[in-house]
Amino acid sequence: MRVVSLLASGTEIVCALGAGDWLVGRSHECDNPGWVRSLPRCSEPAFDISVSSREIDAEVSRRIRSGEPLYVIHDDLIRDLRPDLIIAQEHCRVCAVTPDDVNQNCVPMLSLNARSLNDIFDGIVSVAKALGCEEQGRALVRCEQQRLDNVRARTAGRRRPSVVVLEWIEPVYAMANWGPELVEYAGGALALGHKGEHSYAMASENVPEADPEFLIVAPCGFDLARTIEESSRLREYPWWNKLTGKVALADGNLFFNRSGMTVSRTAEILAEILHGEIFGTPEEGLHWQWMG
DSSP, X not given: OOEEEOSHHHHHHHHHTTOGGGEEEEOTTOOSSGGGGXXXXXXXXXXXOSSOHHHHHHHHHHHHHXXXXXXXXXXHHHHHHOOSEEEEEOSOTXXXXXXXXXXXXXXXXEXXXXXXXXXXXXXXXXXXXXXXXXXXXXXXXXXXXXXXXXXXXXXXXXOOOEEEEEEETXXXXXXXXXXXXXXXXXXXXXXXXXETSOOOEEOTTHHHHHOXXXXXXXXXXXOHHHHHHHGGGGXXXXXXXXXXXXXXXXXXXXXXXXXXXXXXXXXXXXXXHHHOOOOSSOOBTTTEEEXX
């Protein structure tokens, strides 16, 4: 089978199922495991994403209002790759390529939709079914669930500190979808968030009003280096110096905002931040760090 994955989490799932050799193309966001970067890129952002989070948000809003695309899809390349299956997502038109963006040319399309951990696990099974290895997919889900249960067991009985996780900086977006479930597994009490719902822009003053013991900043699509770079903009908010809790910066791209094979590791990172629990190798300095 020949698979083009236009979704980073879809690419992770295909590889975790042992079917990475079937991948013939990827999106510009697919980066895990690292070797997939050598695959042909079948999509690109339609505008400059190196600008600030405020400018990115303004351009996304403008394009949505005007009906302009957020992504450039290389339809000719996809056709030349002759895929038997294309993987995309229908959950959020901003975060990744959707089926409406793609000229399918009668190629079967598998569209994933993740608002909860159960949705993510259902997506793993759906990909496995499409690849003809359903039982392997169900076994993979059981492993991920066991890993999450281990995080919950390691943090059980501890005081649950209040937490706010930001998945965008300007404007402020609080963690949503499956993220609040991960905070619960990690032994935290989410002070702002939208479990099972889309995130949305909110008044930045909501953050100091929530008075979190931990503020975790993990913008969607930003790795740790980009998060560190962008974090200076937090200091421009009038309320910044009023915060009393600890502030951690994290890799939102690979972990906090990706609905694939990194969700259980994200729960482990959260437990490390909130409780100092280490699962194998410490993640501090690698995928998260304290903000000075």
